[in-house]
Amino acid sequence: MKNIDFIDKYGTFRIKNPENYSGLYLPLAGEKGLKSSITPTLGGDSKTSQNTFLLEPVSIENLHNNKGTRNFWCRIVGKGFWSVCGSSAQQEADRFTGNQDESELEAGLMWQKLHRASKIYGLEADTTSFVTLDGSMEVMLVEITNKTDEAMEIVPIGAIPIYGRSADNIRDHRHVTSLLHRIETTQYGIEVTPVLSFDERGHRKNDISYFVYGSSGNGESPESFYPTVEQFIGEGGSFLIPEAVRTEKAGAKAGEKFQGKEAVGAIKFANRIIKPLETVSYIMLAGLTEKENDVNAITGRYRSVLEVKEELNTVKKHWIDKVNIDFETGNAEEDNYLKWICFQPILRRIYGCSFLPHHDYGKGGRGWRDLWQDCLALLLMEPSDVRRMIVNNYGGVRIDGTNATIIGNEPGEFIADRNNITRVWMDHAFWPFVTTKLYIDQTGDTDVLFEHTTYFKDYQSMRGTSHDEAWNTTYGNKQRTAGGQIYFGTVLEHILIQNLCAFYDVGEHNEMKLHGADWNDALDMAWDKGESVAFTCAYAGNLLDIAKCLRNVEKISGINRIEVLDELKLLLADDEILYNCHDKKQDLLMSYAKACENCTSGGTALIPIAAICENLEHKAEWMMKNIRENEWISDGTDGGWFNGYYDNNGRPVERCESGDVRMMLTGQVFAIMSGTAKKEQIKAICNSADKYLFDQKAGGYRLNTDFKEEKFDLGRMFGFAYGEKENGAVFSHMAVMYANALYKQGFIKEGYKVLKTLLDTAMDFDRSRMYPGVPEYFDNDGRGLYSYLTGAASWYMLTMITSVYGVHGELGDFVIEPALMPQQYNEKGDAKVSLEFAGHGFDILVHNPDKLEPGEAHVKRALCDDVKVENVTGNSVRIPKQAIEMLSTDKCHTVEIYIE
Numbered sequence: 001m002k003n004i005d006f007i008d009k010y011g012t013f014r015i016k017n018p019e020n021y022s023g024l025y026l027p028l029a030g031e032k033g034l035k036s037s038i039t040p041t042l043g044g045d046s047k048t049s050q051n052t053f054l055l056e057p058v059s060i061e062n063l064h065n066n067k068g069t070r071n072f073w074c075r076i077v078g079k080g081f082w083s084v085c086g087s088s089a090q091q092e093a094d095r096f097t098g099n100q101d102e103s104e105l106e107a108g109l110m111w112q113k114l115h116r117a118s119k120i121y122g123l124e125a126d127t128t129s130f131v132t133l134d135g136s137m138e139v140m141l142v143e144i145t146n147k148t149d150e151a152m153e154i155v156p157i158g159a160i161p162i163y164g165r166s167a168d169n170i171r172d173h174r175h176v177t178s179l180l181h182r183i184e185t186t187q188y189g190i191e192v193t194p195v196l197s198f199d200e201r202g203h204r205k206n207d208i209s210y211f212v213y214g215s216s217g218n219g220e221s222p223e224s225f226y227p228t229v230e231q232f233i234g235e236g237g238s239f240l241i242p243e244a245v246r247t248e249k250a251g252a253k254a255g256e257k258f259q260g261k262e263a264v265g266a267i268k269f270a271n272r273i274i275k276p277l278e279t280v281s282y283i284m285l286a287g288l289t290e291k292e293n294d295v296n297a298i299t300g301r302y303r304s305v306l307e308v309k310e311e312l313n314t315v316k317k318h319w320i321d322k323v324n325i326d327f328e329t330g331n332a333e334e335d336n337y338l339k340w341i342c343f344q345p346i347l348r349r350i351y352g353c354s355f356l357p358h359h360d361y362g363k364g365g366r367g368w369r370d371l372w373q374d375c376l377a378l379l380l381m382e383p384s385d386v387r388r389m390i391v392n393n394y395g396g397v398r399i400d401g402t403n404a405t406i407i408g409n410e411p412g413e414f415i416a417d418r419n420n421i422t423r424v425w426m427d428h429a430f431w432p433f434v435t436t437k438l439y440i441d442q443t444g445d446t447d448v449l450f451e452h453t454t455y456f457k458d459y460q461s462m463r464g465t466s467h468d469e470a471w472n473t474t475y476g477n478k479q480r481t482a483g484g485q486i487y488f489g490t491v492l493e494h495i496l497i498q499n500l501c502a503f504y505d506v507g508e509h510n511e512m513k514l515h516g517a518d519w520n521d522a523l524d525m526a527w528d529k530g531e532s533v534a535f536t537c538a539y540a541g542n543l544l545d546i547a548k549c550l551r552n553v554e555k556i557s558g559i560n561r562i563e564v565l566d567e568l569k570l571l572l573a574d575d576e577i578l579y580n581c582h583d584k585k586q587d588l589l590m591s592y593a594k595a596c597e598n599c600t601s602g603g604t605a606l607i608p609i610a611a612i613c614e615n616l617e618h619k620a621e622w623m624m625k626n627i628r629e630n631e632w633i634s635d636g637t638d639g640g641w642f643n644g645y646y647d648n649n650g651r652p653v654e655r656c657e658s659g660d661v662r663m664m665l666t667g668q669v670f671a672i673m674s675g676t677a678k679k680e681q682i683k684a685i686c687n688s689a690d691k692y693l694f695d696q697k698a699g700g701y702r703l704n705t706d707f708k709e710e711k712f713d714l715g716r717m718f719g720f721a722y723g724e725k726e727n728g729a730v731f732s733h734m735a736v737m738y739a740n741a742l743y744k745q746g747f748i749k750e751g752y753k754v755l756k757t758l759l760d761t762a763m764d765f766d767r768s769r770m771y772p773g774v775p776e777y778f779d780n781d782g783r784g785l786y787s788y789l790t791g792a793a794s795w796y797m798l799t800m801i802t803s804v805y806g807v808h809g810e811l812g813d814f815v816i817e818p819a820l821m822p823q824q825y826n827e828k829g830d831a832k833v834s835l836e837f838a839g840h841g842f843d844i845l846v847h848n849p850d851k852l853e854p855g856e857a858h859v860k861r862a863l864c865d866d867v868k869v870e871n872v873t874g875n876s877v878r879i880p881k882q883a884i885e886m887l888s889t890d891k892c893h894t895v896e897i898y899i900e
Contacts, residue, residue, distance in 0.1 A: 003766065007106070009339075010336075010339060011108060011109060011323075011336050011340050011343070011772060012106065013772060015765075016104050017100070019040045020095070023063060023357075024039060024769070024770070025356070026038050026039075027110065027356060028110055028111070028129060028138065029135065029347075029351070030133050031133060032135045033048060033135020033287075034047070034054065034136070034138060035048065037058070037356050038070070039063060040103070040105050041086050042069060042071060043066035043068075043069045043070075044066065044070075045057050045069070045357075046138055049364055050166060051168075052166070052208055054162065054286060054288050055163050057163070057170055058357055059358075060360070067087040067092070067239065067240055068159070068238075068239025070129070070138075070286075071084075071087050071158070072084045072125075072142045073242075073245045074121075074125075075155040076123070076153070077153040077154065077155065077271070079152075081245050082121050082123060084127050085114060085116065086103065087239070088240055089238070099119055101117060102116070102117040103115060103117070108319075110316075111128065111130040113126055113129075117147070123146065125144045126141075126142075126143045127141070127142050128141040130315050137285050138286045139283070139284075139285055139311065140283070140285075140286075141282075141283055142282045143217075144156070145278070145279040146277065147277070150276065151273055151274065152274055153272070154271070154272055154274060155269075155271050156268075157244065157268050157269070158212075158214050159232060159239070160286050161239070161263070162190070162211075162265050163210075166199075180194040180195045181259060181263055182194070182195060182258075183227045184257050185253065185255060185256050186295070188213045188214065188221050189212050189213030189214055189267060189285070189299070190211065190213075190263070190265045190267070191209050192209065192210045192263045193209040193291050206291075207290055207292075209288065209290070209293075209295060210263075210288045211265070211287060211289070212264075212284065213284075213285040213299040214267040214269070215283050216282055216283075217281025217283065220269075221254075225254075225266065226244045226266035227256075227265075228262060228263060229262040229264050230261065231244065231252075231266075232264050234247075234249070244266060244268070251268050265286060269282060283303070285302055319343070319346075323339060323343045323346070324834075324835065326339070326832075326833070327800065327832070327833050328826070328833070329826070330824065337759060340772040341774050341797055342381065342797050343773075344773055344789070344794075348790075348793075348794075349378070352789075353789055356787070356788055358776075366407050367406060368404065368425075368431075369427065370791060371393060372431035372435045374791070375435045377793070377797050377798065379435070379442055380798065380835060381836070383443070384839075390436055391448065391453050392412040395414065395454045395456060396414040397498060398456050398458075398479070399479050399497065399596040400462065400593040400597075401497050402428070402460070403498075405425070416459075416460060422467075423464060423516035424464035424515040424516050426505070426512055426513060426515045426516075426535060427517075427518040427535045429501070429502050430499075430542055433495050433499065433546060436495065437549060441809040441810055442812075443809065444809070444811045444812020446549075446552070446557065449490060449491050450490050450491070454478045454486055454487070456478070457475065457477055458471065458477060461597045462590065463501070463515075463593055466597075468598050480599050481599055481602030482600070482601055483602055485602065487565075487600050489565055492550075493563075497571070499542050499543055499616075500568070501571065501589060501593075502539050503543070503571075503619050504585040504592075505585075506586065507529060507650070508531075509582070510582045511531040511536045514527070515527060518535045519535070520703075520726055522716050522717030522720070522726040523717060525715045525716065526647055526713060526714050529646065529648050529649060530645065530648050531646040533627060533643055533644050533645060534644040534666045534667040534670045534671075536623055537624075537627060537667070538674055540623040540674050541620070541670070542674075547616040547620075550612060553609065560610070561607060562607060563604050563605070564604060564605055564607060565596075565600060565604060566605050567600060569605055571588075572607070572611075574614075574619075623676075624674075627676055628681075631667075632681070633656055635656045635688060638684060639692075640681065641663050641667070641684070642677070642685075644667020645664070662704075662707055663689075663693060663704065664705075665702070665704065668689065671685070672738075672744075673740065673741035675745075682745055686750050693705065696757070697782060698729070698730045698782055699730040699757065699758065699762075699767075700730045700754065700757040700758050700761060700778070701730060701754060703727070703728055704728050705728065706722045723780035724779055725785075729777040729780075730761070730777060732775060732776060732778070732796075733776065733791050733792040735754055735758055735792075736755070736792050736799060738754055739754035739755045739799055739803075740799040740803060743819060744803065748854045749821070749854075752804075755800070756823075761784075762774055768783060768784040771787065774792050775792075776789075800833075805818060805820065805844065805846070806875075806876075807833060807835065810878075812838070813884075814837055814838070815877070815879075816876070817875055818831075818857070820848070822853060825846075829847060829848045829849040832844065832845050832846070838884050839889055840889055841891070841892035842892065843895070844897070845896045847896065847899060852899060852900075857899045858899065859872050859875055860898050860900045861898050862898070863895070864883075865887075877895070879895075
C-alpha cells in the first residue's frame with residue numbers, strides 16, 4: 001500500500017503532502033442542506049442546489065486554480081504571513097524550492113483534518129473541516145501551535161469568499177448579479193442577502209441569506225471585517241496575497257452595510273501572542289439559510305472548541321453507523337476500500353449525479369436509472385424505507401412504458417427531463433423490476449406487487465415519437481381515465497407494461513430500438529435505425545424472472561388471477577408469426593399507445609397468472625433464440641461474442657473481419673446475466689474479453705475495442721479520445737456488472753479477476769491518484785476519474801455481498817452460498833461480513849481452514865448463535881423466514897459456516 005495509510009477499520013486514512021497530487025477532493029455534507037467538496041488546500045465549493053451556491057462553483061478542470069476558497073492566515077508580526085492550508089503565493093512557490101511545508105491529510109467519512117507545519121515560521125496548524133449533521137453550515141476549526149522556543153505575535157485572519165447565487169451566473173451576468181448583493185457585518189460575521197434571484201425568464205425576490213461567521217476557540221467575537229473582495233485583496237492583489245493579510249489594513253466594524261460588490265467572509269481576530277508549544281484555536285462557520293432566520297442563533301451552537309468537537313464526533317459516528325456493512329477478507333486495506341465503496345451509494349443519494357467537481361453536468365437530482373440502481377445498495381444498508389420508495393417511484397412510469405427521467409425532491413415527484421427534451425432511454429424500463437425482485441427476495445413481501453400507484457403524464461406520447469395535443473397543465477402530471485379520474489394501477493401492472501412495451505419496440509433486425517440511448521448514454525445518435533441487442537438480452541431475462549416471480553406468488557398466496565388495465569390485453573398477443581415480423585410488432589405497440597395516449601378507458605380485466613407466465617416465457621425464449629442464431633460472432637479460434645448493437649444505418653456494430661476486431665463489453669454482460677449465452681458461449685466470451693478488452697495497465701476490462709472511427713451514426717462516445725470515458729475506458733460500472741453476471745452463472749474465478757483488478761487499480765495510488773473508493777472509470781494510465789457518484793459502487797457492493805459472500809434473500813429466507821476465492825480468507829482461512837437482514841444484525845463467518853476453491857468446497861455444517869442450522873445442502877445454507885422472525889432484534893446474531 002503506497003501513499004494512503006488506513007488507521008482504523010472505518011475507512012479513516014492519512015496521506016502525506018496531498019497538495020502534490022491533482023484532482024483530489026472529499027465530499028462533505030449533512031443528511032440534508034449543504035453539499036460541499038473540499039480539496040487538500042481547502043478548495044472546492046458548497047451549495048444546496050443549482051441556484052444556491054454558497055461558494056463559487058468549480059469543475060475538475062479548474063480545481064487546480066481553486067486556491068483561496070477557504071483560507072485562514074497568520075500574519076506573524078515582524079516576520080511575514082502564512083496560510084494554514086498552503087494557499088499563498090509564497091507557499092505555492094516554496095513547494096518547488098525545498099522550503100515546502102510539511103503536510104498530512106487525515107480524512108474519514110464526511111470530514112477531513114489537514115496538518116501543516118511551516119519550516120520558515122515554526123508554526124503548525126490542524127484545520128478540521130466538516131458539515132454539521134443537519135446540513136446548516138460548514139465548520140472549519142483551526143488549531144495553531146507555536147513550535148519554536150520563543151513567543152510570537154500573530155494576527156489571525158479567516159477568509160471564505162461568498163458567491164451567493166446560481167451556478168448559471170458563473171458566466172451569465174456575473175457582475176450584474178453582484179450588484180444585487182446586500183452585505184452586512186454583525187458581531188460575529190458577515191451576511192450576504194441578494195435582493196433578487198436573477199433569471200431573465202423571470203426574476204424572483206430572493207429569500208436566502210449567505211453567511212460566514214467566526215469566533216476564537218473560547219467564543220470571543222472578531223475584531224473587524226473585510227466584507228468585499230476589493231477591500232480584502234486590495235488593488236492588484238489576489239486571494240493568494242491579499243492586502244488585508246500582508247498589511248495592517250483597517251477593517252469594517254460590526255453593524256456596517258455594503259452593497260453591489262462581490263462579497264467575502266474575511267474576518268480579522270485580535271492580535272494574539274502565542275507562547276512556546278501553546279495552541280490557540282479559531283472557528284469559521286459558513287452556510288446559508290432562509291433570510292428570516294436568525295443567523296446568530298443558528299451559529300451560536302458552535303462558538304467554542306468544545307461545541308465544535310462534540311458535533312464532529314456526532315458527525316463521525318453518524319456516518320460510520322450509516323455504513324453498516326463490514327468486510328473482513330484478511331486484507332485490511334481492501335476492507336477499508338470496501339467501506340468507502342459501501343459509502344458511495346449514500347453519497348449519490350445526497351449529491352445526485354451532480355455537485356462534485358468531476359460531476360459538472362446536470363442541475364442536480366438523480367436520473368431514473370440511478371434511482372433504481374442505488375436502491376439495490378439501500379436495500380442492503382437502509383432497507384426500512386425502500387418499500388415506500390419502490391411504490392412511489394413506479395409513479396414515474398408512463399402508460400406507454402416510458403418514464404420521466406428526473407426524480408424530484410419529494411417522494412413521487414418527477415420531471416420529464418432536466419432539459420425539456422423529449423427523449424427515451426430504451427433501458428429504463430429494465431431496472432425497476434431488477435430492484436423490485438431484490439426487494440421481494442430480501443423480504444418475502446410479494447404483496448408489494450399489488451400496491452396501487454399512479455402513472456406519470458405529460459406532453460410526450462407514443463413512446464417519445466409524438467405529442468399528446470389534448471394534454472395541458474390543467475390535466476396534471478398523473479394519467480387519467482376517460483371519466484377524468486386519476487388512474488391507479490398495481491406495481492405489477494406497471495412492471496408488465498414497461499417490459500411488454502419494450503418487447504414490441506423493435507427495429508428491422510427484431511432487436512429492441514435504441515432510441516435516445518441505452519445504459520450507455522453516449523450511444524445517442526441512432527434514433528432511427530439503432531438497435532440494442534445488449535438490452536434485448538436484458539429484457540428477455542427480465543421476462544423470465546417476472547414469470548418466475550408470479551409463479552411463486554401463486555404458489556405462496558393462492559392468488560391465481562390478476563387485474564390489469566383493459567388495454568394491456570393487446571400486449572399479451574402470443575403468435576410466432578407476429579414475433580418474427582418487426583413491422584407488425586411496432587404496429588401493435590403503436591395501437592396500444594394510441595389507445596392510451598390521452599386517457600385510458602378506465603376498464604380492467606382479470607387474467608390468469610398461469611397464462612401471463614406462459615406468455616412472458618414464450619416471448620423470452622423467442623428473443624434468446626433469435627439472438628443466439630443471428631448475433632453470434634466467432635473470432636475463428638476459441639473466442640466469440642454477441643453483436644450488441646446496430647447503428648443508424650442498420651448495420652451491425654461489432655465484428656471480427658480481417659483483423660478488424662470490434663467488440664463491446666455491454667452486450668456480453670447482459671447476454672451472460674440474462675442466461676441468453678450458453679455455458680460454452682460464456683467461455684468463448686471470457687476468452688475474447690481477456691484477449692481483446694483486458695488491459696492491465698489501464699486497470700482491467702475496457703468497455704470496447706478501438707473502432708478507429710468517429711462513427712456519428714451511433715453516438716458521441718466515438719468522438720471521445722479512445723480510452724476515455726465511454727469510448728474504451730475501463731468503465732467500472734459495466735466491468736462490475738460483468739463480474740456480477742459471471743458469478744451468477746458460476747464463473748467465479750473469472751468474476752473474481754474482474755473485481756480484483758478494479759480494486760487493485762484503485763488501491764494503487766501511484767496510478768489511480770484518487771482517494772479510496774471505486775471511480776466511474778480509469779483512463780489509459782489507470783487514473784481514477786469521476787469519483788464517488790457512480791452506480792459502480794452499488795453493483796460492487798451488491799456483488800460482494802450476494803455473490804462473493806453469497807449472502808442473499810430468497811422470498812424472505814436467509815440464504816448463504818459462499819463463493820470466496822482462497823485469497824479472500826485470512827491466514828486462518830476465515831472471512832467475515834457484517835450486515836443487516838430482515839431487521840436483524842448478522843455477523844456471517846465463513847471458516848475454510850484449507851482455503852479450498854469454490855467447486856472444491858462444500859458446507860459441512862452451519863450454526864446460528866451456536867444452534868445447528870438444519871437446512872444445509874451442497875454449498876448452501878438456508879435459514880427460513882419464520883426462523884429469522886423469531887430471532888431477537890436487540891442483539892447481533894452470529895452465523896458460522898464450516899467448509900471442508
